[in-house]
Amino acid sequence: MPSISLKGKAxxxxxxxxxxxxxxEAKKRGVKVYHLxxxxxxxxxPENVLRKIRNIDLKVIEYSHSAGTITYRKKLVEYYRKxxxxxxxxxxxxxxxxxEAILFxxxxxxxxGDEIIIPEPFYANYNGFSITSGVVVKPINSSIExxxxxxxxxxxxxxxxxxxxxxxxxxxxxxxxxxxSKEELELLKEIVRKHDLFLxxxxxxxxxxxxGKIHHSVMNLKGIEQNVVLLDSVSKRYxxxxxxxxxxxxxxxxxxxxxxxxxxxxxxxxxxxxxASEEAINTPDSYFRDVLAEYYKRRNVVVGSINRMEGCFxxxxxxxxxxxxxxxxxxxxxxxxxxxxxxxxxxxTVMLAPATGFYSTPGRGLDEVRIxxxxxxxxxxxxxxxxxxxxxxxxxxxxxxxGSRQSNN
Amino acid sequence: MPSISLKGKAxxxxxxxxxxxxxxEAKKRGVKVYHLxxxxxxxxxPENVLRKIRNIDLKVIEYSHSAGTITYRKKLVEYYRKxxxxxxxxxxxxxxxxxEAILFxxxxxxxxGDEIIIPEPFYANYNGFSITSGVVVKPINSSIExxxxxxxxxxxxxxxxxxxxxxxxxxxxxxxxxxxSKEELELLKEIVRKHDLFLxxxxxxxxxxxxGKIHHSVMNLKGIEQNVVLLDSVSKRYxxxxxxxxxxxxxxxxxxxxxxxxxxxxxxxxxxxxxASEEAINTPDSYFRDVLAEYYKRRNVVVGSINRMEGCFxxxxxxxxxxxxxxxxxxxxxxxxxxxxxxxxxxxTVMLAPATGFYSTPGRGLDEVRIxxxxxxxxxxxxxxxxxxxxxxxxxxxxxxxGSRQSNN
Numbered sequence: 031m032p033s034i035s036l037k038g039k040a041x042x043x044x045x046x047x048x049x050x051x052x053x054x055e056a057k058k059r060g061v062k063v064y065h066l067x068x069x070x071x072x073x074x075x076p077e078n079v080l081r082k083i084r085n086i087d088l089k090v091i092e093y094s095h096s097a098g099t100i101t102y103r104k105k106l107v108e109y110y111r112k113x114x115x116x117x118x119x120x121x122x123x124x125x126x127x128x129x130e131a132i133l134f135x136x137x138x139x140x141x142x143g144d145e146i147i148i149p150e151p152f153y154a155n156y157n158g159f160s161i162t163s164g165v166v167v168k169p170i171n172s173s174i175e176x177x178x179x180x181x182x183x184x185x186x187x188x189x190x191x192x193x194x195x196x197x198x199x200x201x202x203x204x205x206x207x208x209x210x211s212k213e214e215l216e217l218l219k220e221i222v223r224k225h226d227l228f229l230x231x232x233x234x235x236x237x238x239x240x241x242g243k244i245h246h247s248v249m250n251l252k253g254i255e256q257n258v259v260l261l262d263s264v265s266k267r268y269x270x271x272x273x274x275x276x277x278x279x280x281x282x283x284x285x286x287x288x289x290x291x292x293x294x295x296x297x298x299x300x301x302x303x304x305x306a307s308e309e310a311i312n313t314p315d316s317y318f319r320d321v322l323a324e325y326y327k328r329r330n331v332v333v334g335s336i337n338r339m340e341g342c343f344x345x346x347x348x349x350x351x352x353x354x355x356x357x358x359x360x361x362x363x364x365x366x367x368x369x370x371x372x373x374x375x376x377x378x379t380v381m382l383a384p385a386t387g388f389y390s391t392p393g394r395g396l397d398e399v400r401i402x403x404x405x406x407x408x409x410x411x412x413x414x415x416x417x418x419x420x421x422x423x424x425x426x427x428x429x430x431x432x433g434s435r436q437s438n439n
Numbered sequence: 440m441p442s443i444s445l446k447g448k449a450x451x452x453x454x455x456x457x458x459x460x461x462x463x464e465a466k467k468r469g470v471k472v473y474h475l476x477x478x479x480x481x482x483x484x485p486e487n488v489l490r491k492i493r494n495i496d497l498k499v500i501e502y503s504h505s506a507g508t509i510t511y512r513k514k515l516v517e518y519y520r521k522x523x524x525x526x527x528x529x530x531x532x533x534x535x536x537x538x539e540a541i542l543f544x545x546x547x548x549x550x551x552g553d554e555i556i557i558p559e560p561f562y563a564n565y566n567g568f569s570i571t572s573g574v575v576v577k578p579i580n581s582s583i584e585x586x587x588x589x590x591x592x593x594x595x596x597x598x599x600x601x602x603x604x605x606x607x608x609x610x611x612x613x614x615x616x617x618x619x620s621k622e623e624l625e626l627l628k629e630i631v632r633k634h635d636l637f638l639x640x641x642x643x644x645x646x647x648x649x650x651g652k653i654h655h656s657v658m659n660l661k662g663i664e665q666n667v668v669l670l671d672s673v674s675k676r677y678x679x680x681x682x683x684x685x686x687x688x689x690x691x692x693x694x695x696x697x698x699x700x701x702x703x704x705x706x707x708x709x710x711x712x713x714x715a716s717e718e719a720i721n722t723p724d725s726y727f728r729d730v731l732a733e734y735y736k737r738r739n740v741v742v743g744s745i746n747r748m749e750g751c752f753x754x755x756x757x758x759x760x761x762x763x764x765x766x767x768x769x770x771x772x773x774x775x776x777x778x779x780x781x782x783x784x785x786x787x788t789v790m791l792a793p794a795t796g797f798y799s800t801p802g803r804g805l806d807e808v809r810i811x812x813x814x815x816x817x818x819x820x821x822x823x824x825x826x827x828x829x830x831x832x833x834x835x836x837x838x839x840x841x842g843s844r845q846s847n848n
Binding site for chain 2: 031032033034035036037038039041042043044047070071072073074075079080083084085086088089090091092093094096126127129130133137138139140141142144155158159162164195196226227228256257265269270271272273274282284285288289291292294295296297298299300301302303306
C-alpha cells in the first residue's frame with residue numbers, strides 16, 4: 031500500500047472542527063451543546079439574495095470566466111467604491127471562497143521555503159494553506175495584555191530573513207476581533223516599503239466594527255500599491271458561507287495575471303454563488319445596521335460575562351464576531367474536550383475553540399480559547415453561565431499564574 | 440516591487456482559453472466563431488435540477504460538512520451502485536469540481552519532486568495542478584496511429600524511477616476520447632501492483648460511451664483497492680459545469696482522512712452546487728439516452744468530415760465528446776490563431792484547441808488539434824466546412840510528411 035505524502039501528514043486537522051466527535055457524543059447523551067466554536071453565523075441570508083436564487087432562469091449551468099463573471103466584478107467595483115476603495119474588474123480574480131484567494135495569493139507570490147510573517151494568534155487555516163503551498167509561516171507575538179494590537183516594528187524586523195516575502199494580516203482579526211488602527215496600518219506600510227514585501231490582508235470582516243470605530247483598508251495605503259494583495263469573501267458579510275465566493279484583488283498586474291493562471295487551471299468559481307453574491311451587493315444598509323446592532327449586544331454579553339468570572343480576562347474586540355479569552359485553565363485543548371465529555375450544567379454545555387490551534391508557536395494559547403458570538407443573546411447568556419459553572423469545577427483549574435497575568439491589565 | 444513566485448511563472452496559461460483574445464477580436468470584426476475549443480456542453484441542465492434550485496427554501500446559506508453534506512454522499516452511494524461500484528459515504532470527499540479532487544489527490548499522495556506517470560496527450564490542467572503541488576509529470580507516449588490506446592507496459596516500466604508514486608489516467612479520455620478496455624485496465628493493475636503505485640483515475644465522462652462500448656471503472660479492479668483514487672465530477676454528466684462539484688473517492692482510508700484535512704482548510708464545497716448535484720442523481724435515464732444519441736451524431740459528423748479532408752486523420756473516439764485530429768499543418772498554435780485572426784469563410788471561422796497544450800513533451804502535438812463536439816449538428820457541419828476551406832489556403836500547410844504518416848492508418 032503506497033504511503034500518503036509528508037505534506038499530507040503535516041497538514042493540521044482543523045482546531046475548530048477537531049472536537050466535533052466529542053460534541054456529537056455529548057448530544058447523543060442528551061446534552062444541549064452551545065456552539066461558540068465555529069464561524070458560522072446564525073444570521074439570515076438577505077431575502078433579496080434568496081429570492082434571486084429562487085428566480086434563476088438559466089437553462090445551462092455553465093462555467094463562468096475563470097476570473098469570475100464580468101457582471102459580478104463590475105458590481106464589486108460599486109461595492110468597494112462605498113468604502114472609498116477604487117479598483118477595476120481587471121484587478122480582481124473571483125475565487126471559491128476567501129480560502130482560495132489565500133491559496134492563489136500564496137502560490138502566486140511565494141515559492142516553497144519562502145517565509146511569511148503573521149502576527150499570532152491567527153486564523154488557523156493559514157497554517158493549512160502554507161503547508162499546502164510549501165510556504166513557511168514565521169509567527170510574531172501579539173499579546174492578550176495589549177488586546178492583540180499589532181506587534182511593534184522591532185518584532186517584524188527581527189523576524190525578517192532573506193526568505194521573507196510577505197506579511198499577512200487579518201483585519202478585523204479572526205480569532206481576536208482586533209481592529210487595526212490607521213497608525214498601525216501606516217507602520218505596516220513602512221515595514222513593507224522598507225523591505226519590499228507583499229502585504230496580504232484578509233478583510234472579510236470589514237463591515238463588522240463596533241463602538242464607532244472605522245475599518246481602514248490596506249488598499250488605501252499610498253505608495254505600496256504594488257505590494258498589497260487584498261483577500262476578501264462574502265461568507266460572513268451576507269451570511270453566505272455556503273456560496274463559496276471570495277475575491278483576490280491587487281493593483282499589481284503581475285500578481286493578478288499569475289493568479290489568473292491558477293484560476294484557469296480550476297476553470298471557474300461557482301456560478302450559483304456568483305449570482306447570489308452579485309445580488310448581495312444590493313442588500314439594503316438596514317440589513318447591516320440590524321446585524322451590527324445584534325453582534326454589538328452579543329459581544330457585550332460575552333466580554334462582560336467573562337470579565338466578571340474570577341481569574342478570567344477578555345479584551346474588548348473592536349470588530350468581527352470573535353473574542354479570545356484567557357481562562358484559569360491548564361490546557362485549552364483538554365478543557366474544551368472536558369466541557370464536552372465530562373461536564374454539563376443542567377444538561378447543557380458549551381463548545382469553544384482551543385486557542386492553541388490559532389498559534390504556530392508551540393505552547394502558546396494553552397490558557398486561551400476563541401469564542402465566536404454567533405448565537406442569540408439568550409443562548410449566549412446560557413452558554414456563559416455554563417462556562418462560569420464549568421470553571422468552578424474544572425479539575426485542571428489554575429490559580430496564581432493566571433491571576434497575576436490578568437492583573438497586569 | 441516584490442516579484443511573483445517561480446511557481447507562478449511556471450504555471451501554464453490554459454491552452455483552451457489562451458486564444459480567447461483572438462476570438463474576441465474576430466467577433467468584433469463581425470466574424471461568426473464556432474467554438475469547438477472548450478468543454479462547455481450546450482446540452483441543457485436537467486429540468487428537475489433547475490427546479491430544485493428554484494425551490495430552495497433555506498434561510499441561511501451555511502457551510503456544509505468539509506467532506507460534503509451527508510445527504511449528498513449517501514445519494515452518491517446510490518449513483519455508483521448503478522455502475523456496480525460499491526462505495527460508502529466515508530470513502531468520499533465532495534470537492535469543488537473535479538479540479539479540486541485532482542489537487543487533493545496530488546497533495547495527499549505526492550510530495551514536491553515526486554513523479555506521476557501520465558499517458559500523453561492528457562487533460563491540460565493536470566500540468567497546472569502538478570506545478571501547483573510541486574509534482575513532476577512524466578509523460579509517456581500514446582499515439583494517434585494507435586487511436587491513443589494505452590501505451591505498452593514497457594513504456595510504463597521505462598518511466599518508473601525511485602520517485603514515481605502514481606499513474607494518472609482519464610477514462611474516457613480528454614482530449615482524445617479514447618475509452619480504455621478491460622484488458623488495458625488489467626494491464627494498469629499489474630503495473631500498479633508490481634510497483635505499489637497510486638492509480639488516479641479521472642472518470643468524469645463515464646456515461647459518454649459509444650458504439651455499444653462499456654465503461655470499466657478502476658474502482659472494480661480487484662487487489663489494488665488501497666492504490667486506487669477515483670476523481671469524478673458532475674460538470675459534464677448533468678451539464679452542471681458551473682455548480683463546481685466533484686468528488687474524490689478511495690477505499691484507502693489514509694488517503695481519505697488526509698484529503699479531509701485539505702478539505703477542512705477550505706471549509707466546505709459549495710452548498711448550492713451540492714443541492715443541485717444531489718437532485719441530479721434523480722435525473723431520468725431518458726435524459727442520458729437523448730444526450731448520448733445527440734453526441735453520437737455529432738461525433739460521426741466530426742470524425743467523418745475530418746477523415747474526408749485531404750491529408751487529415753481523426754481516430755474514432757469511443758467516449759467523451761472530444762477528438763484529436765492530425766492536420767496537414769506546420770504548427771497547431773499558429774494554425775488555431777490564424778483561423779481567428781486571418782481567415783474566414785463567408786464570415787465564419789472555427790476555434791480549435793492546439794494539441795500542444797495537451798502534451799508535456801516539447802514539440803509533440805504540433806500537427807494535432809483537439810475538437811470538442813459541443814455544438815449541434817448543423818453548426819458542426821458549418822464548422823467542419825470552415826476547417827476544410829481553411830486547410831486549403833493555410834500558408835503553413837504541409838504535404839508529404841503528414842500524408843505518409845496518415846497512410847499508416
